[in-house]
Amino acid sequence: MFTGIITAKGEVAAVAPIGGGQDMRLVIATPEGWLEGAAIGASIACSGCCLTVITREADRFTVEVSAETLGKTTLGAWRPGAAINLERALRMGDELGGHVVSGHVDGVGEVVSATPENGSLRLTVRLPAALARFVAPKGSVTIEGVSLTVNAVEGTAFGVNLIPHTAQVTTLGGLAAGDRVNIEIDMLARYVARLREFEVGEHSA
Incomplete structure (x- = not known):
């Protein structure tokens, strides 16, 4: 983990x-x-x-x-x-500063834009349709292994803001439109969606 x-x-x-x-x-x-x-x-x-x-x-x-x-x-x-x-890898007793990440990439997204916004860098990433439903405003997402908070969602695209520190100490500061990135959705969102599928199935049975 x-x-x-x-x-x-x-x-x-x-x-x-x-x-x-x-x-x-x-x-x-x-x-x-x-x-x-x-x-x-x-x-x-x-x-x-x-x-x-x-x-x-x-x-x-x-x-x-x-x-x-x-x-x-x-x-x-x-x-x-x-x-x-x-x-x-996370060790018992380590500070959990981001969110729980498995390291199992769910799919590949495409950078739509990377735009300076005030003091930060605004990234907009388009997801495969199958993954888009797992991403929600203020939820967590992992891009290229970096834990980030989703600021906005529009269709299959979502936006995040990188503070200068994050842009500098990771590879995300060098991203440009058209770049492909590894995406891991929030583990909690995955399990909630799975439970929801069973609930819908039970009600329709």
């Missing part, structure tokens, strides 16, 4: 196809000291996608990504030099 509070920006150091070219092995470079205490098998959220460490050095770690994950996230388009958001 994660909180959506990014603690470092990493960089894709190497990309190699595996599994007959269907899967991918990634080497991720990190800031010095950031991996201290991380064990083989540890979970790290990479731009919102929970991945398992299979090897590590002082300033880099290796993960493997399945075809299923590549098909549902932006990871298949990653190339050496790409900047990514990093978060270590």
